[in-house]
């Protein structure tokens with residue numbers, strides 16, 4: 213690839229992964245993902261994070277193409293996850309005197325994944341490393357989204373190397389900086405990356421945003437996706453909104469259904485919400501749409517209504533997977549409605565009630581359960597559930 217610079221002697225070393233289907237072996241990435249590393253060439257040379265292991269050979273070649281036979285002095289480990297530390301052992305083999313820079317939580321992970329680190333610099337908030345013209349300082353942002361996560365701020369160029377924070381799914385298809393690409397495409401990918409990967413850690417993200425606020429930042433260089441240099445507010449505003457559970461007026465309806473009875477119940481609710489003036493209604497079949505996309509919409513809209521048929525005295529499995537993902541992510545401040553269908557002795561709605569107790573979202577209406585085909589009385593109940601949800605949402609808008 214042609215050389216890409218963030219500033220005169222700060223280099224972008226990024227690789228596009230269009231092969232992997234599931235990020236973290238869970239989340240679909242139909243548009244791929246990039247792994248971004250950065251090289252600062254000064255009196256001392258620092259490498260900021262590395263890349264996923266399948267790119268090691270090209271990565272080492274690119275580094276050598278820039279620094280020739282000079283050695284790298286520091287490897288900054290902002291984040292230890294293997295998609296960023298995958299080349300760590302190869303880097304140490306090639307540059308045996310390199311110092312690993314991390315915080316007190318980093319090196320335990322290095323040891324458990326790769327090797328016993330020997331040459332280390334343990335950093336903490338405001339710790340500084342002088343490279344010559346460039347000066348690095350470090351800020352800890354734990355749990356965004358691993359315990360050891362930190363960011364590196366380069367004071368001369370005012371670049372923050374943010375690790376996974378402000379990252380995105382989607383490869384960098386030629387354009388690397390925010391002003392080189394159409395952000396409409398990344399709108400979805402940035403949010404899905406946030407909700408899938410960082411979303412559980414919203415309070416930590418809020419703390420990180422506040423902690424970084426005093427820094428004079430001209431550029432944000434994350435480990436995935438575009439580098440933000442022209443419109444930093446674009447990504448900062450969105451991160452702030454999402455991580456503070458600032459939800460829009462709308463409803464996500466999810467159902468599982470084998471024979472169509474539960475689906476028909478969902479359609480009644482959706483129609484009545486529309487009649488009441490709710491414009492953002494997203495109806496998903498949990499067997500068809502991956503939870504990555506459904507979770508994303510749950511982070512957008514305040515209303516959530518879920519329906520499940522009984523299945524072996526429990527929830528329909530694909531609904532169960534989604535609800536367990538929601539429990540892990542624990543997004544806050546939603547309104548909830550539940551409904552279901554059965555033929556024998558039930559099991560779906562019984563377990564939806566347990567979900568409601570655990571998630572502690574406000575139930576807008578009593579659970580509704582139909583046996584087989586939808587009859588008039590239960591249809592009227594579903595309309596009332598939709599009305600109760602609309603009442604709650606419209607009063608706030």
Ligand SMILES: Cc1cc2nc3c(=O)[nH]c(=O)nc-3n(C[C@H](O)[C@H](O)[C@H](O)COP(=O)(O)O)c2cc1C
Pocket residue numbers: 468469470471472473474475521522523524525526553554555556557558559583584
């Ligand atoms: C594998 C399987 C397990 C089921 N388990 C139960 C059950 O435990 N309790 C029950 O009342 N109905 C059970 N049912 C019946 C369905 O819940 C019922 O027919 C329901 O109406 C299906 O809803 P649907 O039309 O939305 O698929 C089961 C059906 C299947 C295929």
